[in-house]
Amino acid sequence: MTIYLDVIWLLNFFFDSFLLFLTAIILKRKVKKWRIFLGALIGSSIILFYFTPYVAITSHPVMKLLYSILIVYSAFGFLKFRYFIKNLLTFYFITFMVGGGMLGLHYFFQTDIAFINGALMTQSSGFGDPVSWLTVLIGFPLVWYFSKHNIEEIEMTKINFEQLVRVQVKIGEDSMDLKGLIDSGNQLYDPITQTPVMILEIQRCASCFPAALIQQSQNPEMLDFSTIDPSWANRIRIVPYRAVGQEHQFLLAIRPDQVVIMINEKEITVKKVLIGLSHTILSSNGDYECIIHPKMLTKTNISA
Numbered sequence: 001m002t003i004y005l006d007v008i009w010l011l012n013f014f015f016d017s018f019l020l021f022l023t024a025i026i027l028k029r030k031v032k033k034w035r036i037f038l039g040a041l042i043g044s045s046i047i048l049f050y051f052t053p054y055v056a057i058t059s060h061p062v063m064k065l066l067y068s069i070l071i072v073y074s075a076f077g078f079l080k081f082r083y084f085i086k087n088l089l090t091f092y093f094i095t096f097m098v099g100g101g102m103l104g105l106h107y108f109f110q111t112d113i114a115f116i117n118g119a120l121m122t123q124s125s126g127f128g129d130p131v132s133w134l135t136v137l138i139g140f141p142l143v144w145y146f147s148k149h150n151i152e153e154i155e156m157t158k159i160n161f162e163q164l165v166r167v168q169v170k171i172g173e174d175s176m177d178l179k180g181l182i183d184s185g186n187q188l189y190d191p192i193t194q195t196p197v198m199i200l201e202i203q204r205c206a207s208c209f210p211a212a213l214i215q216q217s218q219n220p221e222m223l224d225f226s227t228i229d230p231s232w233a234n235r236i237r238i239v240p241y242r243a244v245g246q247e248h249q250f251l252l253a254i255r256p257d258q259v260v261i262m263i264n265e266k267e268i269t270v271k272k273v274l275i276g277l278s279h280t281i282l283s284s285n286g287d288y289e290c291i292i293h294p295k296m297l298t299k300t301n302i303s304a
Contacts, residue, residue, distance in 0.1 A: 016043035039075030166262040181288040196293035202277045204289040217252040217277040251276045
């Protein structure tokens with residue numbers, strides 16, 4: 001079998017270049033092209049050692065890890081430890097994803113046929129297999145394209161996480177039907193119980209709350225329970241929070257019986273939640289009356 005080392009090296013150089021470019025695209029890294037090609041040059045040079053007496057050392061997992069670190073360092077540099085580890089893990093993820101797709105395409109279109117013990121079998125012919133080269137040259141761009149496309153779809157799904165949903169709040173015998181915005185930036189929790197806090201624009205739902213409670217919610221620091229109905233007073237929580245340019249603010253929150261979120265034709269029932277009463281207008285055009293905490297969409301009872 002004839003092995004064309006220069007062709008093998010060149011193919012691996014382009015392969016590593018595409019992997020590093022895809023890693024940069026996924027992580028949105030602004031990297032100079034010469035650094036990408038430098039990393040690919042270092043990555044593809046390992047092929048040369050496979051035909052030397054040092055093949056045992058080169059193929060060792062520890063050496064491969066060190067080689068990967070050198071590749072990622074050459075391509076993306078080192079700003080801080082977390083930045084570098086994210087680059088390295090994403091590079092591994094892209095490599096495994098694309099490599100797995102390539103391997104699947106290779107064996108799917110494998111055409112080397114032989115009869116073994118009367119059965120029709122397929123076999124791989126190593127570096128000299130023209131089907132393998134064809135799979136790499138044609139299959140890799142396809143796998144690369146679909147991998148990039150699918151990751152972009154996942155990213156769009158994440159963006160669509162911030163969407164409008166129907167919300168039903170139940171407190172005692174009362175029920176409120178609202179429009180809510182799922183906001184991944186809302187990270188407000190009760191510091192004692194770690195209960196997520198959704199935000200409700202009180203002006204839109206003033207008729208559903210006692211007048212004394214609405215008045216008290218304007219100054220939670222001066223809360224006077226004697227003016228509030230006991231059935232409501234037992235539901236009250238005071239949640240500290242920080243706003244831009246302000247510190248040590250407090251928000252009056254109510255513990256509902258349950259909150260039901262209707263999303264994608266499913267109902268998510270949340271019982272461990274607090275409703276923060278806000279006097280700030282959440283949507284100037286009235287698109288929504290409350291802001292949903294993202295934690296409310298996890299570890300809940302979901303029914304179709």
